[in-house]
Amino acid sequence: MKLVVQLKLLPSPEQAAALEATLRACNRAANYVSRLAFETGVRDRNGLQKLVYADVKAAFGLSAQPAVRVVKKVVDAYGALAASLKAGRLGGPSSKRYRKAVGSPVGFRPEAAQPFDDRCLSWQTDARTVSIWTVDGRMRGIRYTGSPDQLKTLAGYRRGESDLVRRGGKWFLIATCDLPDPEVFEPVDxxxxxxxxxxxxxxxxxxxxxxxxxxxxxxxxxxxxxxxxxxxxxxxxxxxxxxxxxxxxxxxxxxxxxxxxxxxxxxxxxxxxxxxxxxxxxxxxxxxxxxxxxxxxxxxxxxxxxxxxxxxxxxxxxxxxxxxxxxxxxxxxxxxxxxxxxxxxxxxxxxxxxxxxxxxxxxxxxxxxxxxxxxxxxxxxxxxx
The missing domain is CATH 3.30.420 (Nucleotidyltransferase; domain 5)
Structure with a gap:
């Protein structure tokens, strides 16, 4: 079963400044990619990546893998929007919410969450630190903390990408963990x-x-x-x-x-x-x-x-x-x-x-x-x- 674990980051002031600059650069790039996807109608990952990959790296100072993550983030956002429209969560085609959603590009806040895969972010679970790519270079030794159960789950079952989030002036990493399903017992009642x-x-x-x-x-x-x-x-x-x-x-x-x-x-x-x-x-x-x-x-x-x-x-x-x-x-x-x-x-x-x-x-x-x-x-x- 999939489970998300939220860990609190404890960066130094210099590390926090680099993380903030990274989030803002990634979301500026995401807004640029979203606008091109809206104007051209290209919503598949491979097609959109061919269209914007070089520009994203050159204009926003992103390395190769962060640029790929930004493109995937935009593709996922348009996929989620299409699913919401199909399910009727935004009303019918004549409703104000529906027209607003389809009439403009998907937007990203300056400090919206940004996904990182294992090439951009690595965990040192024994030392309780992470190493993460930023626009100011690789930041190593950023400490994190969490409950004993969260730390145990993270160390044993973390899989896939993690999201960098800033909320209320505090920094968090949200990691996806893949736990084995326990055998369901036969109930007596x-x-x-x-x-x-x-x-x-x-x-x-x-x-x-x-x-x-x-x-x-x-x-x-x-x-x-x-x-x-x-x-x-x-x-x-x-x-x-x-x-x-x-x-x-x-x-x-x-x-x-x-x-x-x-x-x-x-x-x-x-x-x-x-x-x-x-x-x-x-x-x-x-x-x-x-x-x-x-x-x-x-x-x-x-x-x-x-x-x-x-x-x-x-x-x-x-x-x-x-x-x-x-x-x-x-x-x-x-x-x-x-x-x-x-x-x-x-x-x-x-x-x-x-x-x-x-x-x-x-x-x-x-x-x-x-x-x-x-x-x-x-x-x-x-x-x-």
């Missing part, structure tokens, strides 16, 4: 996980991870953002960006903590993890105006991603099941109806009288569907006649 807004996650065991604190924190952040937006100054815009990143980190930390605990329980008890398949929920659900902001910032997708990759890394079976009527179906008698859900928090079956917290009942239904689905997942494929 399943933990059903119901995701929501008021309760971020509720398991079939009855464990409830409330989202009240996160929602209160986000409402407070929204008020602060409104105050800063009213000022309309450059300083206010910088503070807005910092607040946005802080809020994202806060939600990500909560999702990591929740998913880590659920996977740990599943691994310890020999059970698998099942969640509802919520792809396309934004298109299926219609909301009141006052609910749209909360729903659009609901981190359920990220929680599902964290559960999936943590389960895979631990060898825990993971399934996504059909979400239809999980909050309206009685897990005891099977009766399904909207009247079984008198309000958001309570479930009361109109047929057999089973009652309880609605999210817990939904988690039990998810667990039951995983039990049935796993039989078909593990069933042997019949041999052709």
């Amino acid at each position: 399943w933990i059903g996980v119901d995701r929501g807004i008021v309760n971020l996650a509720t398991t079939s065991d009855g464990t409830n991870y409330q989202g009240r604190g996160l929602n209160r924190y986000r409402r407070w952040q929204a008020r602060k953002r409104a105050e800063l937006q009213a000022r309309q100054t450059r300083s206010a815009n910088r503070r807005l960006a910092r607040r946005t990143r802080r809020e994202q980190r806060h939600a990500t930390h909560l999702n990591h903590a929740i998913s880590k605990e659920i996977v740990s329980v599943a691994q310890r008890t020999g059970r698998g993890i099942a969640v509802e398949q919520l792809d396309g929920i934004c298109e299926r659900v219609r909301l009141r105006r006052d609910q749209r902001g909360m729903f659009s910032s609901w981190p359920f997708h990220q929680l599902g991603q964290h559960l999936a990759y943590k389960a895979r890394r631990a060898g825990v079976p993971f399934l996504e099941v059909d979400p239809a009527y999980t909050s309206q179906r009685c897990p005891r008698c099977g009766h399904t109806g909207r009247a079984n859900r008198p309000d958001r928090d309570r479930f009361a079956c109109r047929w057999c009288g089973l009652a309880g917290p609605a999210d817990h009942v939904a988690g039990v239904n998810v667990r039951d569907r995983a039990r049935s689905a796993w039989v078909f997942v593990t069933a042997p494929v019949p041999a052709p006649a």
Whole structure:
């Protein structure tokens, strides 16, 4: 499985200046290549490289391999744009976002991340230093740090290129690691996980991870953002960006903590993890105006991603099941109806009288569907006649 490891660089002032100059030169070159790709329509790597390779080296002071990385970075950006347009993430051809995306070249910020392969960047894991190409020459002995688990993963499984990133005045290297997939065990049962807004996650065991604190924190952040937006100054815009990143980190930390605990329980008890398949929920659900902001910032997708990759890394079976009527179906008698859900928090079956917290009942239904689905997942494929 692919895993990214983020290490913090500890450069000296001279090294930091060289890294900054390198990022800016690479992104100026990327903007030049992007503009030519847009004007000529050449988007394949070999064709674009033949077109711009000599100019990029001569005009921007890049060596051979960094110039090749810049071209690949531009090709990947146009590939990602084409995939987004095809998937409809930018709306239809008549939408403003779509027209803006296709009507101008892909742009790169002056300090956007830059990929480096093993010819441009080498790791000395024993000394915890890196050697990296810069426009001021090869910089050696740049120290880095990280958690013990990150350092162990980096030393044993790093593969491919690494990205140089500057964020908030600090330098990072994001390395790709290729870990072997552990063998998935046969589960004795399943933990059903119901995701929501008021309760971020509720398991079939009855464990409830409330989202009240996160929602209160986000409402407070929204008020602060409104105050800063009213000022309309450059300083206010910088503070807005910092607040946005802080809020994202806060939600990500909560999702990591929740998913880590659920996977740990599943691994310890020999059970698998099942969640509802919520792809396309934004298109299926219609909301009141006052609910749209909360729903659009609901981190359920990220929680599902964290559960999936943590389960895979631990060898825990993971399934996504059909979400239809999980909050309206009685897990005891099977009766399904909207009247079984008198309000958001309570479930009361109109047929057999089973009652309880609605999210817990939904988690039990998810667990039951995983039990049935796993039989078909593990069933042997019949041999052709």
